[in-house]
Amino acid sequence: MTVANVWAIGIDLGGTKIEVARVDAEGNLRQRLRRPTDAKRGAAAVKAEVVKAVKSLQQSVDSPPAGVGVGVAGQVDRQQGMVRFAPNLGWHDEPLKDYLGRALGLPVVVTNDVRAATLGEWLYGAGQGCDDLICLFVGTGIGGGVVAGGRILSGCSNSAGELGHITVDLRGPSCHCGNRGCLEALAGGWAIARHAQEAISADPSAGASLSKLAGDKGEAVTAKIVGQAAQIGDPLALRIMEEAVQALVAGAASLVNAFNPCRLILGGGVIEGLPQLVDRIARGVRQRALTVSREPLEILPARLGNNAGVIGAATLAIHSFMGKRD
Amino acid sequence: MTVANVWAIGIDLGGTKIEVARVDAEGNLRQRLRRPTDAKRGAAAVKAEVVKAVKSLQQSVDSPPAGVGVGVAGQVDRQQGMVRFAPNLGWHDEPLKDYLGRALGLPVVVTNDVRAATLGEWLYGAGQGCDDLICLFVGTGIGGGVVAGGRILSGCSNSAGELGHITVDLRGPSCHCGNRGCLEALAGGWAIARHAQEAISADPSAGASLSKLAGDKGEAVTAKIVGQAAQIGDPLALRIMEEAVQALVAGAASLVNAFNPCRLILGGGVIEGLPQLVDRIARGVRQRALTVSREPLEILPARLGNNAGVIGAATLAIHSFMGKRD
Numbered sequence: 001m002t003v004a005n006v007w008a009i010g011i012d013l014g015g016t017k018i019e020v021a022r023v024d025a026e027g028n029l030r031q032r033l034r035r036p037t038d039a040k041r042g043a044a045a046v047k048a049e050v051v052k053a054v055k056s057l058q059q060s061v062d063s064p065p066a067g068v069g070v071g072v073a074g075q076v077d078r079q080q081g082m083v084r085f086a087p088n089l090g091w092h093d094e095p096l097k098d099y100l101g102r103a104l105g106l107p108v109v110v111t112n113d114v115r116a117a118t119l120g121e122w123l124y125g126a127g128q129g130c131d132d133l134i135c136l137f138v139g140t141g142i143g144g145g146v147v148a149g150g151r152i153l154s155g156c157s158n159s160a161g162e163l164g165h166i167t168v169d170l171r172g173p174s175c176h177c178g179n180r181g182c183l184e185a186l187a188g189g190w191a192i193a194r195h196a197q198e199a200i201s202a203d204p205s206a207g208a209s210l211s212k213l214a215g216d217k218g219e220a221v222t223a224k225i226v227g228q229a230a231q232i233g234d235p236l237a238l239r240i241m242e243e244a245v246q247a248l249v250a251g252a253a254s255l256v257n258a259f260n261p262c263r264l265i266l267g268g269g270v271i272e273g274l275p276q277l278v279d280r281i282a283r284g285v286r287q288r289a290l291t292v293s294r295e296p297l298e299i300l301p302a303r304l305g306n307n308a309g310v311i312g313a314a315t316l317a318i319h320s321f322m323g324k325r326d
Numbered sequence: 327m328t329v330a331n332v333w334a335i336g337i338d339l340g341g342t343k344i345e346v347a348r349v350d351a352e353g354n355l356r357q358r359l360r361r362p363t364d365a366k367r368g369a370a371a372v373k374a375e376v377v378k379a380v381k382s383l384q385q386s387v388d389s390p391p392a393g394v395g396v397g398v399a400g401q402v403d404r405q406q407g408m409v410r411f412a413p414n415l416g417w418h419d420e421p422l423k424d425y426l427g428r429a430l431g432l433p434v435v436v437t438n439d440v441r442a443a444t445l446g447e448w449l450y451g452a453g454q455g456c457d458d459l460i461c462l463f464v465g466t467g468i469g470g471g472v473v474a475g476g477r478i479l480s481g482c483s484n485s486a487g488e489l490g491h492i493t494v495d496l497r498g499p500s501c502h503c504g505n506r507g508c509l510e511a512l513a514g515g516w517a518i519a520r521h522a523q524e525a526i527s528a529d530p531s532a533g534a535s536l537s538k539l540a541g542d543k544g545e546a547v548t549a550k551i552v553g554q555a556a557q558i559g560d561p562l563a564l565r566i567m568e569e570a571v572q573a574l575v576a577g578a579a580s581l582v583n584a585f586n587p588c589r590l591i592l593g594g595g596v597i598e599g600l601p602q603l604v605d606r607i608a609r610g611v612r613q614r615a616l617t618v619s620r621e622p623l624e625i626l627p628a629r630l631g632n633n634a635g636v637i638g639a640a641t642l643a644i645h646s647f648m649g650k651r652d
Contacts, residue, residue: 075618085618132482146584148481153474155586156458159618160474166580167614168496170572179579179614246496253505254492258472258584260481288493288505292401292411292485 005063006322009054009106010314011070012113015039015088018046020053021307022061023314025322027124029307031057039089046089047096051103067107068100069317071116071309078158081110109320113309114161117267118145118152120312125303126265134261135302136163136252137268138277140189140223141176146259164188168250186247189223189270195240196221209234227274244270245277249284256289256297267302275301331389332648335380335432336640337396338439341365341414344372346379347633348387349640351648353450355633357383365415372415373422377429393433394426395643397442397635404484407436435646439635440487443593444471444478446638451629452591460587461628462489462578463594466515466549467502472585490514494576512573515549515596521566522547535560553600570596571603575610582615582623593628601627 006025011018014037021032033053038045054068074086081097083089100108118127118135122145127133131150137143142164146153153160164184165177172181173191185191200207200218207218210229214220229237252264264285266278282299289297304311332351337344340363347358359379364371380394400412407423409415426434444453444461448471453459457476463469468490472479479486490510491503498507499517511517526533526544533544536555540546555563578590590611592604608625615623630637 148474148479148486149477151475153585155474155619156588157586157618157622159616160584160586162583162586162616162619165583165616166492167576168493170494170576177616179616181576250493250496250507254580255584257488257491258486258581259479260483260486260488262482290485290488290491290503290505292483293481293488296483 006066006318007061007063008066008314008317008321009057009068010116010310010312010317011050011054011068012116012309012313013037013046013050013070013089014073014113015086018050018053019306019310020050020057021310021314022057022065023311025318027120027311027315029311031060032310033057037089043089043091043094047099047103051100054104065106065317067109067317067321068104069116069313069315069320070096070100070108070110071113071313072096072110073113075159076110076112078109078111078154081108083110107317107321109317111313111316112158114143115145115152115154116312116316117304117308118147118161118312119316120304120308120310121265121267121302122147122152123315124311125308126300127263130263132259132261133263133265134163134255134259135265135267136255137302138187138189138248138266138270139268142184142188142268146261148259163251163255166251166254168247168254183247183251187244187251187270192223192226192240192244192270193221195243196226196236199236199240207236210237223270224273227270231274241274245280245284248277248281249288252281252285252299253288256285256293260293262296262298264297264299265302266299267305267308271301272305332392332644333387333389334392334640334643334647335383335394336442336636336638336643337376337380337394338442338635338639339363339372339376339396339415340399340439344376344379345632345636346376346383347636347640348383348391349637351644353446353637353641355637357386358636359383363415369415369417369420373425373429377426380430391432391643393435393643393647394430395442395639395641395646396422396426396434396436397439397639398422398436399439401485402436402438404435404437407434409436433643433647435643437639437642438484440469441471441478441480442638442642443630443634444473444487444638445642446630446634446636447591447593447628448473448478449641450637451634452626453589456589458585458587459589459591460489460581460585461591461593462581463628464513464515464574464592464596465594468510468514468594472587474585489577489581492577492580494573494580509573509577513570513577513596518549518552518566518570518596519547521569522552522562525562525566533562536563549596550599553596557600567600571606571610574603574607575614578607578611578625579614582611582619586619588622588624590623590625591628592625593631593634597627598631
């Protein structure tokens with residue numbers, strides 16, 4: 001088989017959707033299927049849906065894939081290919097690798113979804129050619145991945161890179177994780193929405209135009225709506241976004257000082273919705289980080305968007321089963 | 327030459343003292359000289375003092391050393407062996423490796439002092455046998471080193487591990503680095519002293535017993551005195567130490583979530599002076615860090631104390647010039 005024929009299946013398995021893609025050995029996404037994740041029907045139904053999507057993709061190609069890579073929104077034991085805990089799927093100790101391997105007759109590698117997206121951005125996106133970088137994904141939650149000295153950090157129990165859970169305000173608001181003042185609790189999509197909902201509930205007149213965008217239902221305000229309201233100059237939305245930006249600047253400066261990356265790559269839904277945030281954060285980090293850490297640093301937007309996960313997962317499979325680095 | 331004969335010179339070069347030691351290939355400190363750093367007399371005088379101390383150590387041994395390792399309190403270009411900036415020495419772009427190499431006729435390797443101490447603790451102290459760990463040194467300032475996957479992280483410009491400059495309170499007090507709310511600005515020795523001095527100056531009666539310990543000179547209050555006053559129950563000192571502990575807990579939890587180490591090793595003068603802080607911080611981290619990150623984690627005190635720097639620097643020389651890993 002020549003390299004031109006090499007391809008793999010990449011799967012991005014989250015709480016709301018399953019993406020399954022055919023990706024070649026140059027990181028090009030050739031074909032993709034997207035399905036809603038029907039987590040309520042249980043793990044068996046979700047896994048069966050994944051198998052169906054993979055088989056459907058396989059039909060369109062003559063050559064067999066090098067293997068299957070899966071990025072799961074949860075904590076993964078990569079050696080065993082076991083999903084230890086995936087809160088949005090409701091999974092505990094799910095032996096995903098064994099199941100898919102048997103059902104598909106293909107080699108399977110399972111990793112965390114953010115780790116997979118970091119691999120994608122590193123090798124085929126904004127991180128190309130760089131051996132020391134951080135990917136910070138700001139969506140509903142905040143996660144990240146760190147490449148140091150040409151390797152993705154995995155840590156003692158494969159959970160390095162929980163960058164949304166660094167404390168930036170030690171007396172700050174409570175976080176879903178049980179701690180308080182986490183970066184995610186100030187700047188994640190859920191936190192931006194919560195902040196707006198609380199402000200509207202405390203003073204409905206302050207959030208008039210925000211509420212209007214949400215159909216006059218305060219509880220329907222999302223981070224996306226806050227971002228839209230900020231762009232048309234709504235004062236409450238502007239204040240909430242400014243606080244999120246200050247938290248992102250503090251968090252990014254912390255990461256830059258601790259890891260000394262050459263590049264800080266910003267992605268995720270909040271950044272994609274408000275791309276001007278990249279420059280705002282970059283200006284703030286230049287003011288707050290140590291000179292020695294900020295001098296070599298580039299701060300730039302992620303390039304692969306939603307596709308980073310499937311591209312990274314498929315690439316991990318190609319590297320794992322074709323003898324290349326991961 | 328057998329391994330039993332292998333030894334190296336380790337040097338710990340700081341703003342107040344120069345330590346020069348003979349260290350064997352098992353990390354044992356065999357002999358040590360300590361000199362005050364007379365930084366005011368300029369770089370040439372300090373370097374001459376280092377050379378004199380090394381030569382004096384060499385006289386007591388028949389076999390030549392494998393080389394010389396230097397840990398400098400500053401920013402180092404390790405490939406060139408150049409000290410880029412060492413604020414406490416007043417050095418800028420000092421070619422230390424070239425100078426010592428010529429003056430001593432020995433191979434020389436130069437690194438950052440905290441990096442050297444991390445290497446010492448990792449290989450011969452509290453980090454033995456562990457491939458993923460963080461050393462956090464809490465002294466006048468706060469610094470650290472990170473071992474990930476069996477390698478010390480160096481980063482893009484050799485400044486990874488500035489762990490005292492992660493933000494834990496984004497609206498917190500100003501830091502020497504120009505940022506605000508850094509871990510060091512809340513829990514470093516200089517910050518503890520500043521905090522006490524400001525409280526006494528605002529309300530002299532509140533700090534009566536603290537002032538007394540400092541000979542009734544508010545400006546003479548140091549972190550050590552605050553620690554002593556806390557141990558005899560002084561309310562102001564207890565409050566100040568409690569705030570430092572909360573900052574250390576928040577910072578340590580951040581690092582544990584970001585790096586997922588197997589061990590967090592706590593050292594430095596503030597920890598050595600108040601060893602009960604290790605348990606306090608461990609309890610706090612167990613409450614605040616993510617379950618997945620804290621489960622595999624051990625938190626323990628550094629074991630080599632002040633000697634970590636010279637042992638690490640000498641070990642770096644042995645590994646650099648005898649063909650072992652660094």
